[in-house]
Amino acid sequence: MHSKALDEANRQLAICNACRYCEGFCASFQAMTRYRSFDAENIIHMANLCHNCQACFHSCQYTCPHEFDLNLPKVLADVRVESWEDHVPGSVVARIIQSNAWMLVLLTCLAAILFGVVGNIPWVSSETFYALISHERLVLVFTPLFLGPLVVLGLGLYRYWGTVGGVRLRWSHWSTAFRAAGTMKNLDGGVGQGCNYENDDRYSKLRKWAHHATMYGFLLCFASTSVATIMHYGFGLEAPYSLFSLPKLLGVTGGVLLTLGTTKLLYLKMRSDPKLGVSDRRSGEYGFVLILWLVSTSGLFLYWLGGTAFAGAMLNIHLASIAAFFVTLPYTKMAHGFFRLAALMREAQLTKA
Amino acid sequence: MTIEIPKIEPQKELISIGTGSIAYDVIVVGGGNAALCAAIRAAEIGAKVLLLERARRSYRGGNSRHTRNFRCMHYSPKGVLTDQYFEEEFFEDLLKVTHGNTDESLARLTIRASEECYDWMQTQGVYFQDSLSGTLSLSRTNAFFLGGGKALVNAYYNRLEDLGVDVHYQATVLDVVVEERRFDGVLVDIRGEQSYIRGRSIVLASGGFEADKEWLARAWGDAAKNFLIRGTPYNTGEVLRNLLDQGADQVGDPTQCHAVAIDGRAPEFDGGIVTRVDCVPFSVVLNKHGQRFYDEGEDVWPKRYAIWGRLVAAQPDQVGYAIIDQKSHDLFMPTVFTATKAETLDELAIKLGLPVDASIQTIEAFNAACQAGDFHPTELDGLSTQGLQPAKTNWARPLDTPPFYGYELRPGVTFTYLGFKVDGDARVSFSNERASNVWAAGEIMAGSILGEGYLAGFGMTIGTVFGRIAGKEAAEYALESAR
Numbered sequence: 001m002h003s004k005a006l007d008e009a010n011r012q013l014a015i016c017n018a019c020r021y022c023e024g025f026c027a028s029f030q031a032m033t034r035y036r037s038f039d040a041e042n043i044i045h046m047a048n049l050c051h052n053c054q055a056c057f058h059s060c061q062y063t064c065p066h067e068f069d070l071n072l073p074k075v076l077a078d079v080r081v082e083s084w085e086d087h088v089p090g091s092v093v094a095r096i097i098q099s100n101a102w103m104l105v106l107l108t109c110l111a112a113i114l115f116g117v118v119g120n121i122p123w124v125s126s127e128t129f130y131a132l133i134s135h136e137r138l139v140l141v142f143t144p145l146f147l148g149p150l151v152v153l154g155l156g157l158y159r160y161w162g163t164v165g166g167v168r169l170r171w172s173h174w175s176t177a178f179r180a181a182g183t184m185k186n187l188d189g190g191v192g193q194g195c196n197y198e199n200d201d202r203y204s205k206l207r208k209w210a211h212h213a214t215m216y217g218f219l220l221c222f223a224s225t226s227v228a229t230i231m232h233y234g235f236g237l238e239a240p241y242s243l244f245s246l247p248k249l250l251g252v253t254g255g256v257l258l259t260l261g262t263t264k265l266l267y268l269k270m271r272s273d274p275k276l277g278v279s280d281r282r283s284g285e286y287g288f289v290l291i292l293w294l295v296s297t298s299g300l301f302l303y304w305l306g307g308t309a310f311a312g313a314m315l316n317i318h319l320a321s322i323a324a325f326f327v328t329l330p331y332t333k334m335a336h337g338f339f340r341l342a343a344l345m346r347e348a349q350l351t352k353a
Numbered sequence: 354m355t356i357e358i359p360k361i362e363p364q365k366e367l368i369s370i371g372t373g374s375i376a377y378d379v380i381v382v383g384g385g386n387a388a389l390c391a392a393i394r395a396a397e398i399g400a401k402v403l404l405l406e407r408a409r410r411s412y413r414g415g416n417s418r419h420t421r422n423f424r425c426m427h428y429s430p431k432g433v434l435t436d437q438y439f440e441e442e443f444f445e446d447l448l449k450v451t452h453g454n455t456d457e458s459l460a461r462l463t464i465r466a467s468e469e470c471y472d473w474m475q476t477q478g479v480y481f482q483d484s485l486s487g488t489l490s491l492s493r494t495n496a497f498f499l500g501g502g503k504a505l506v507n508a509y510y511n512r513l514e515d516l517g518v519d520v521h522y523q524a525t526v527l528d529v530v531v532e533e534r535r536f537d538g539v540l541v542d543i544r545g546e547q548s549y550i551r552g553r554s555i556v557l558a559s560g561g562f563e564a565d566k567e568w569l570a571r572a573w574g575d576a577a578k579n580f581l582i583r584g585t586p587y588n589t590g591e592v593l594r595n596l597l598d599q600g601a602d603q604v605g606d607p608t609q610c611h612a613v614a615i616d617g618r619a620p621e622f623d624g625g626i627v628t629r630v631d632c633v634p635f636s637v638v639l640n641k642h643g644q645r646f647y648d649e650g651e652d653v654w655p656k657r658y659a660i661w662g663r664l665v666a667a668q669p670d671q672v673g674y675a676i677i678d679q680k681s682h683d684l685f686m687p688t689v690f691t692a693t694k695a696e697t698l699d700e701l702a703i704k705l706g707l708p709v710d711a712s713i714q715t716i717e718a719f720n721a722a723c724q725a726g727d728f729h730p731t732e733l734d735g736l737s738t739q740g741l742q743p744a745k746t747n748w749a750r751p752l753d754t755p756p757f758y759g760y761e762l763r764p765g766v767t768f769t770y771l772g773f774k775v776d777g778d779a780r781v782s783f784s785n786e787r788a789s790n791v792w793a794a795g796e797i798m799a800g801s802i803l804g805e806g807y808l809a810g811f812g813m814t815i816g817t818v819f820g821r822i823a824g825k826e827a828a829e830y831a832l833e834s835a836r
Contacts, residue, residue: 018627018689021421021501024482033486036687058507059500061418061625065356065411068620068627190499191480201507 001040001086001163005078009047012070013038015062022056024190027180027347028076029056034350045164047079048343051187053195054276055203077278084335087163088156094331099280101287104324104332108291112320121319125312129302130239132315135232145326153330157342166346173352177344181337184208198271207268213261214289215337217296220254240306252303258296262289288333294321356412356586356622361542363527367549370530370537377403377519378831379824380539380552382526382592384408385415386502386813387795388558389509390820393477395556395828396516402828403550404513405524405541407559407587412623413522414506415560416584416768416796416812419625421485421502422495423813425467432471433481436493440464443494447808454804462777463802466818471496474817478508487686490655495810502813526592529555531599534788553831554790556823557781558816561769561796562590563610564622569766572608579671581615583765586622593772593797601791602782605770605800611807612662617672617761618690627689630760633661634748635681635730637719638762640668643702643711645719649675650747653733654685659807666764673762674705676716679754684730692758701757720751768812772800779823790830792823 016022016032023029028049035042054073062068085094097103115121119141121132180186187208189195194205228247231237241248266289274282298318305314325334379395381388384406392404406413426443427434443464447455475481480499484492491497498505513520521543528540530549538551562568564586569577597603619628634654640646647664651657665673676698695701702712722738728750737746773781773793781791781798795816802815 014687014691015627015689017687018629019501019625020485020487021498021504021626023485024497024499036683055500055504059504061501061503061623062627063411066623189480190482193480193499202511 001044003079003082005075005082006040006043009043009075009079010038012072012075013043013046015068015070016056016072019061021061022059025055025059026051026053026186026190027344028186031347031350041163041165043079044083044160045343045346047076047083048164048339049186049347050076050080051184051195051340052077052277053187053189053197053207054273055189055196057276058196058201071276073276074279080336080339081278081281083160083163084156084339087160088330088335089152090331094335097287097328097331098284098333101283101290104287104291104328107324107328108294108317108320111323112316115316115319115323121316122312123316124309126307126309127311128240128306129311129315132312133319135238138319142323142326145323149326149329153335153338156330156335157338160339160342161346164343164346166342167349169345169349173345173348176348176352177341180344181341184211187211198268200273206264210261210264210268213257214265214292215261217254217257217259217261218292220250221258221296221299222254224248224251224254251299255296255300255303259293259300262293262296265289266293285333291321291325291332295325358586358589361525361527361547363540364547365528365540367547368528368530368538368540369549370532373549373551375551375553377401377550377552378835379403379554379556379827380405380550381556381558381824382529382539383415383557383559383795383797384413384520384522385558385560385795385816386417386420386505386509387797387816387820387823388415388556389417389506389513390817391556391558391792391794391824391827392518393509393512393516394821394824395831396513396518398825398828398832400828400831402516402518403552404518404520405526405539405543406520406522407525408522408585410522412585412587413510414503415588417506417816418503419501419584419623420498420505420810420813421626422491422497422810423467423470423817424494424808424810425471425496425814426464427468427471431468432475432496433483434471434493434496438494443467446494447803447811450806450808451804452806454806456801459775459777460802463815463818466821467814470814470817470821473821474505477512479505480508491809526559526595529557529592529595529599531596531783531788531791534783534786534791536788536790553834554792554827556820556827557592557596557773557791557793557797558795558820558823559592559797560585560588560590561772562593563588563766563769565589569610572610573666576666576671579763580612580666581617581619581624581628581763581765582622583613583615583619583624583628583767584622588796590769596773596781596791600783601788602774602785603771604774604798605772605804607771609771609805610769611659611767612666612764613658613767614661614665614673614762615765616688616690617763619763619765624765628765629658629686630675630688630762631658631685632677632681632688632760633657633675633762635684635750636675636677637716637745637752639674639676639707639712639715641670641672641674641707643708643713643715645715645743646673648743648746650737650745650749652747653731655809661762662764662766665762671764674707675760675762676701676752676757677759678752678757680750682758688760692760694756694758696755696757698752698757701759705759705761716752719745719749720753723749723751767807768796768799770800770804772796772798774798775801775819777822778826779819780826790827790834792827794819794823
């Protein structure tokens with residue numbers, strides 16, 4: 001494996017490894033100290049451990065205008081995104097979507113039109129959810145939309161696992177990785193002071209909390225849908241559910257969290273320094289957060305406007321954004337969650353070996 | 354990119370002693386650790402403070418940017434510091450490196466105050482981390498800053514902002530006006546605009562003169578042009594010179610600087626920590642004529658790296674070449690530049706630009722003098738050469754396993770010793786009489802305590818302790834005199 005980003009990361013890491021002042025910040029640096037020299041395998045591994053907290057940049061004695069010109073958050077972001085694109089089948093698609101946020105918007109519009117025209121969901125209607133689209137039809141449409149991309153992503157992860165030299169997973173690798181991801185350990189700055197990101201060289205915990213809201217919000221929404229599916233098929237309990245039912249409690253809480261989290265993430269991203277982020281893929285990052293925001297916000301509106309004339313339109317937008325989100329899942333920043341978990345598992349293997 | 358430091362012609366006519374409004378209670382000259390501690394302390398007490406940093410914002414912080422820890426006394430485990438480190442042991446460590454060239458009362462004052470510095474620094478937004486990998490030997494004595502010295506500097510500048518201190522970058526102090534041991538104001542160039550700013554008191558914390566090679570050359574001759582400066586190019590000592598010329602009392606050997614052997618390919622300035630080359634104890638070091646000149650294995654590297662700057666500086670063209678073979682390749686910290694590598698010693702000598710015959714002869718003689726025995730890289734193993742001059746008294750193993758690796762070594766200057774003589778209040782004196790309102794902190798006065806040698810992390814301790822003292826004293830004086 002060879003690329004400009006990998007070469008540049010190699011140059012920078014050799015300097016970092018002779019300094020090591022940033023060792024306490026995160027797992028990427030702790031991994032670095034295990035190596036004397038760097039290659040694609042360990043650089044890609046470190047890149048996927050990196051959360052772009054940018055603390056190492058602000059602490060660095062060797063940033064521009066110093067001739068060493070270190071910018072590890074950026075070069076690791078470049079390697080990281082490149083590693084998702086390279087490992088997932090259909091790299092070209094990934095590259096296009098990651099560098100063009102409007103592709104996601106276009107896809108959503110397209111899906112909305114399809115739902116409207118082919119799926120026959122009227123734009124103006126006050127009918128309830130399942131009166132507009134039958135449950136069977138929903139399942140028929142979304143099962144392949146969901147499973148297909150997951151298979152593609154799984155293939156990508158399988159290849160990635162080979163690249164970073166992963167071995168057979170044990171329970172402890174899973175639990176260590178999930179704990180680190182669940183607490184965003186590598187975004188706490190090392191001693192809990194938070195990260196630099198939106199506020200220059202001051203530490204802040206906002207990004208971590210916004211990410212928590214987003215991630216747990218998303219998981220709650222996912223749980224809501226899963227519970228509803230089980231209730232539907234397992235117990236013959238069909239929607240609509242009351243507010244105090246499990247699917248609604250999970251879904252509404254998750255939706256609110258997801259909307260708040262993504263809104264905050266978008267705001268923080270706008271305040272962050274593009275020079276410390278990924279090259280040429282910033283648009284894709286915005287696009288990804290935006291589509292997540294649209295999924296949850298349209299869901300909440302759908303619930304709120306149920307029974308009004310806007311229900312049809314809201315349902316259309318909601319389903320379309322979910323469809324666009326799922327179809328592009330292996331090719332958007334959504335990939336980061338899965339590759340991050342893989343990297344954390346690999347790191348658990350390497351530290352416990 | 355090299356930093357251009359323009360010579361600025363002072364517009365002396367702007368100076369108006371005793372007239373015009375007094376804009377600040379305390380003016381702090383400098384922007385590194387000591388200056389920042391002084392400014393924070395003064396502002397906390399309620400003084401109106403101005404800090405003048407010569408560097409641009411991205412290079413702010415002087416040599417503190419390159420530091421990583423401070424040495425701290427403690428009687429029980431404290432934060433990241435393990436075990437205990439008493440005043441007596443601390444002071445003995447200082448005596449060892451300075452050969453007694455210290456002021457005991459100032460030294461003890463510094464050591465005693467270091468403990469409370471730890472807590473104070475934390476309240477200012479500094480975070481500590483466990484000893485870095487490869488520095489376990491320091492985990493008891495030195496507290497490492499999370500992210501290193503630049504992170505500490507950032508925290509302090511943020512604190513200044515919160516306290517409402519005025520900070521000017523690219524502010525070069527051209528003249529510190531002192532009359533009858535009383536400070537009146539500073540003539541300063543701020544981004545090309547000169548002005549005279551009056552203050553009630555001043556703290557001088559603008560470092561040493563190690564970046565002024567002409568000044569170094571006065572002591573070292575032409576050899577100084579081959580020196581590399583490990584820290585900031587802004588430490589050219591103008592403020593120090595300015596006050597010494599006005600009769601401020603001085604301390605420390607005016608000709609000496611602290612230098613270590615670093616990678617010869619390091620940048621001329623600001624190479625910092627990464628340019629170190631830690632392979633010397635496992636190597637054979639030749640000069641440009643292919644001759645050995647000192648016992649490479651005299652002691653463990655943390656105790657010897659500091660003398661190698663001088664050793665190399667004394668060699669022709671101020672250059673040395675450390676040569677190792679494959680056996681030793683992974684025994685020391687990774688280097689920033691990759692070693693020159695060759696399959697044979699002849700080839701390596703050619704690549705390094707060494708005379709082949711002489712070099713090979715030296716190495717063969719060295720190899721022949723090596724004895725069988727157990728090699729222990731982390732302790733004095735007594736594996737010594739026999740009948741060789743100079744001997745290598747530890748870790749002497751023949752260079753016989755290709756590939757061979759070579760590093761060019763040059764003297765890297767860390768800091769200078771010449772500075773102001775101060776008392777326990779950090780007050781500067783003129784002809785042995787205390788100035789009314791002039792204080793000093795950091796490298797600019799460290800020579801009082803660190804007369805020679807160096808103790809890891811002690812510069813930051815002196816800077817923090819005396820920065821805090823100077824800031825407090827200067828602020829209290831200013832607030833008192835304003836009444």
